Amino acid sequence: MIKIAPSILAADFSKLAEEVKEVEAAGAELIHIDVMDGHFVPNITMGPIVVEALRPVTNLPLDVHLMIENPDAYIEQFAKAGADYITVHVEACRHLHRTIQLIRSFGVKPGVVLNPHTPIEHILHILEDVDLVLFMTVNPGFGGQKFIHSVVPKVKQLSDVIKEKGLNIEIEIDGGINEETIIPCAEAGATIFVAGSAIFNTENREEALQRIKAAGESVLK
Ligand SMILES: O=C(CO)[C@H](O)[C@H](O)COP(=O)(O)O
Numbered sequence: 001m002i003k004i005a006p007s008i009l010a011a012d013f014s015k016l017a018e019e020v021k022e023v024e025a026a027g028a029e030l031i032h033i034d035v036m037d038g039h040f041v042p043n044i045t046m047g048p049i050v051v052e053a054l055r056p057v058t059n060l061p062l063d064v065h066l067m068i069e070n071p072d073a074y075i076e077q078f079a080k081a082g083a084d085y086i087t088v089h090v091e092a093c094r095h096l097h098r099t100i101q102l103i104r105s106f107g108v109k110p111g112v113v114l115n116p117h118t119p120i121e122h123i124l125h126i127l128e129d130v131d132l133v134l135f136m137t138v139n140p141g142f143g144g145q146k147f148i149h150s151v152v153p154k155v156k157q158l159s160d161v162i163k164e165k166g167l168n169i170e171i172e173i174d175g176g177i178n179e180e181t182i183i184p185c186a187e188a189g190a191t192i193f194v195a196g197s198a199i200f201n202t203e204n205r206e207e208a209l210q211r212i213k214a215a216g217e218s219v220l221k
């Protein structure tokens with residue numbers, strides 16, 4: 001099954017609650033929240049108070065993507081604010097296993113994120129401990145960037161490892177996803193797709209979301 005996670009980074013922040021409700025009604029499966037600190041990435045976005053504000057607005061799981069240095073210092077705040085998933089970059093974690101355990105200790109599902117150039121070997125020894133692996137298909141920091149195709153073989157490589165080991169881990173893709181780029185990623189074994197500009201920068205969000213989802217599902221038939 002293909003799940004679409006609209007990224008609110010591309011939403012109209014002056015009416016964020018309405019934007020979230022609109023994509024929920026349009027068939028979204030998760031709400032993706034991009035947290036940037038101006039250090040790990042060259043942009044600043046939102047913190048736990050936005051997660052807390054959105055928690056009562058939607059029944060969908062809140063997928064919190066931390067693009068921050070020292071994520072350990074903020075995990076409790078994001079967990080208590082209502083995050084369902086917290087994903088951390090392997091490139092930002094000095095003690096990844098500790099960070100993943102910390103996320104789980106608050107009853108939140110942990111995931112690990114790889115930048116486009118990071119090899120999957122960096123996460124092979126954490127697979128047993130995570131619920132999700134997120135592949136960046138743009139350099140993190142901004143919405144609306146172009147999909148980096150060279151990430152796709154890594155997705156297939158990890159998907160094969162997950163199958164071989166019989167693990168229950170979902171693969172999520174983030175960056176430049178639209179009804180074309182979703183296809184090679186779904187073929188490679190990904191099941192959760194973040195889409196920001198391809199959904200929020202359109203007139204008809206429902207149609208955009210459903211077209212992207214249908215393109216992904218066409219691969220599974
Ligand atoms: O993590 C991100 C950027 O760092 C965003 O989730 C991602 O860029 C989504 O936006 P778009 O679909 O417009 O590429």
Ligand SMILES: [Fe+2]
Binds near residue numbers: 007032033034065194
């Ligand atoms: Fe993201």
